[in-house]
Every structure is written in structure tokens, then in C-alpha cells.
Amino acid sequence: MPHFLEITIDKFIFRVAADRLYTPEGLWALADGEQVRVGLSDFAQQRGGDVAFAEVRPAGTRLAAGEELATLETIKVNTVFASPLAGTVVEVNPAMIGAPENINQDPYGAGWLAVLSSADWLADQRRLLDAQAYVKVIQGLAAAEAS
Amino acid sequence: MSPNARRVVVVPCSGIGKTYGSVSREAAYVITEELRPETTALVALSQLVLGDPAARAVVAGAPTITIDGCQLACASKMVRESGGAVAREFAVLEVYRRHRALKPRGIAELNEGGLRLAEALADEAAAVADALTADGQG
Numbered sequence: 001m002p003h004f005l006e007i008t009i010d011k012f013i014f015r016v017a018a019d020r021l022y023t024p025e026g027l028w029a030l031a032d033g034e035q036v037r038v039g040l041s042d043f044a045q046q047r048g049g050d051v052a053f054a055e056v057r058p059a060g061t062r063l064a065a066g067e068e069l070a071t072l073e074t075i076k077v078n079t080v081f082a083s084p085l086a087g088t089v090v091e092v093n094p095a096m097i098g099a100p101e102n103i104n105q106d107p108y109g110a111g112w113l114a115v116l117s118s119a120d121w122l123a124d125q126r127r128l129l130d131a132q133a134y135v136k137v138i139q140g141l142a143a144a145e146a147s
Numbered sequence: 148m149s150p151n152a153r154r155v156v157v158v159p160c161s162g163i164g165k166t167y168g169s170v171s172r173e174a175a176y177v178i179t180e181e182l183r184p185e186t187t188a189l190v191a192l193s194q195l196v197l198g199d200p201a202a203r204a205v206v207a208g209a210p211t212i213t214i215d216g217c218q219l220a221c222a223s224k225m226v227r228e229s230g231g232a233v234a235r236e237f238a239v240l241e242v243y244r245r246h247r248a249l250k251p252r253g254i255a256e257l258n259e260g261g262l263r264l265a266e267a268l269a270d271e272a273a274a275v276a277d278a279l280t281a282d283g284q285g
Contacts, residue, residue, distance in 0.1 A: 050218050050240050053247065075167050075217065075240060101240075104218060 021128035039112040054100040085124035087116040154188040160216035161192040168216035177269035206231030
């Protein structure tokens with residue numbers, strides 16, 4: 001069970017798992033050796049709303065960092081999420097086919113999107129944000145939307 | 148006895164300004180005004196939120212179909228809070244997943260996809276209402 005940072009903005013509470021890295025767009029990456037699990041942050045899932053469909057690039061797909069990894073259709077918007085790392089998709093969460101609501105219900109757990117085999121995790125992680133830095137991104141986005 | 152006492156009650160989402168809320172209300176109108184006007188009755192969620200005694204009595208005395216626009220499921224929760232029994236919960240999102248071609252857009256005026264999605268949901272709910280009526284629960 002990871003430790004969470006919590007941010008309250010208006011009536012909303014957003015949790016940021018402290019044990020992983022983030023893209024500014026709201027994907028998290030959690031490394032276990034050379035394999036990196038990827039999912040959507042709590043802020044990103046709350047902002048997007050209930051997920052209707054989640055399409056993740058299939059196992060075997062080789063991706064550069066920044067290439068399209070997943071497309072989520074929510075009740076509000078369709079969003080393309082770029083891969084936080086270079087590597088090969090080795091597993092897609094099977095729940096994404098029949099139960100994409102897992103993304104909303106458990107974004108840091110059962111709602112993970114995919115596992116990638118990293119090509120150069122040391123290089124990729126330098127471009128990502130730690131939890132504290134991602135909190136600042138959330139606060140900046142919230143401030144921009146409020147103004 | 149209330150004229151609604153033997154009817155299946157339909158309670159849709161009251162989310163204003165939300166596309167899926169609009170679909171839920173449109174579906175409720177289709178069921179109660181077009182498909183099954185004789186066997187169903189519409190109760191506005193806002194009446195339950197306000198604690199309206201007549202509305203509470205209606206949902207407490209008849210099986211209820213709820214149609215929620217999002218995972219907060221306010222309609223289902225409020226029916227239970229009001230002493231009612233939810234016979235079947237519908238969520239617009241789940242119905243949309245079965246009808247992906249019917250992408251709803253718009254709020255005050257739903258697009259064609261939204262209207263057709265509401266009709267699809269209403270068809271499913273009408274079948275549930277029929278079953279409840281046939282069971283003698285309505």
C-alpha cells in the first residue's frame with residue numbers, strides 16, 4: 001500500500017501515490033526491475049470523469065517515450081495518453097476490456113493500464129516527475145482553470 | 148390510494164448540465180410518457196432530495212427503476228434513503244458501453260446519438276417494468 005500525498009482543491013481531494021513517477025499529463029510509472037507498470041493518476045481520472053472505453057496499445061507494441069500508449073473515452077472527453085517511457089508493451093490490463101471503471105475506482109491499483117519492458121528506464125525516469133513535483137503540476141492546472 | 152401506487156416508479160438522475168444526466172431524464176420520459184404510460188410513473192429526484200412526503204410515499208410503496216448519469220448514483224442512493232426498494236439500477240454509461248455507436252453529446256438538446264441511446268435505455272427499462280408488473284410487484 002503506497003503512501004499518498006493529498007491535495008484538496010475546492011470540494012475535491014486528489015491523491016498522489018508517493019512511490020512512483022508521473023508525466024505532466026497524468027500518467028504514472030512504477031518500476032519493478034526492467035518492467036514498468038503504467039496507469040492514470042487520481043487527478044487525471046477525476047478530471048476526465050467516468051471512463052467509458054479504454055484502448056491500450058497491444059502487447060508486443062514497441063513505443064518511444066511520448067508515443068501514443070492509450071486512448072480513453074470518458075463521459076467528458078476523449079484523451080490520448082503518451083507513453084512515459086520507451087519500451088515494449090508486455091501486458092495490457094485485461095480489465096480494460098470489460099471493466100474500465102477500475103481506472104476511476106482504483107487508479108493506482110486495479111486500474112493500471114499496461115506493463116512495459118523498459119528500453120532505458122534510467123534515461124526515461126529523468127524526464128518524469130516525482131510525486132511532489134506532480135503535486136505542483138496539479139496545483140498549477142487547478143489555478144489556471146480557476147482564473 | 149395514489150394513482151401511482153400500483154405503478155413501477157422511475158427515478159432518473161437530476162444532474163443539470165451533464166450530457167449523461169440529460170440522457171437519463173430523456174430515457175425516463177420515453178418510458179413513462181411513450182412506452183409504458185399506464186404502468187410506470189416518474190418521480191423527480193429533486194422531490195426526494197427535498198423530502199417531499201408524497202414523493203417519498205410513492206417510492207416507498209412501489210418497485211423503483213433508477214437511471215443514474217454517473218457513478219455517484221444519486222438516484223439510487225436517494226431512493227434507498229427515502230425508504231424505497233430499487234428493483235433495478237441503470238447507469239447510462241453501462242448502456243452506452245453496449246451501444247458505442249450512440250455517442251451522446253449536448254446537454255439542453257441531445258444529439259441524435261443521445262436521443263437514440265435514451266431510447267435504447269428506455270427499451271431495457273420498459274422490459275424490466277413489464278417483468279415487475281407481471282410479477283405482481285408493480
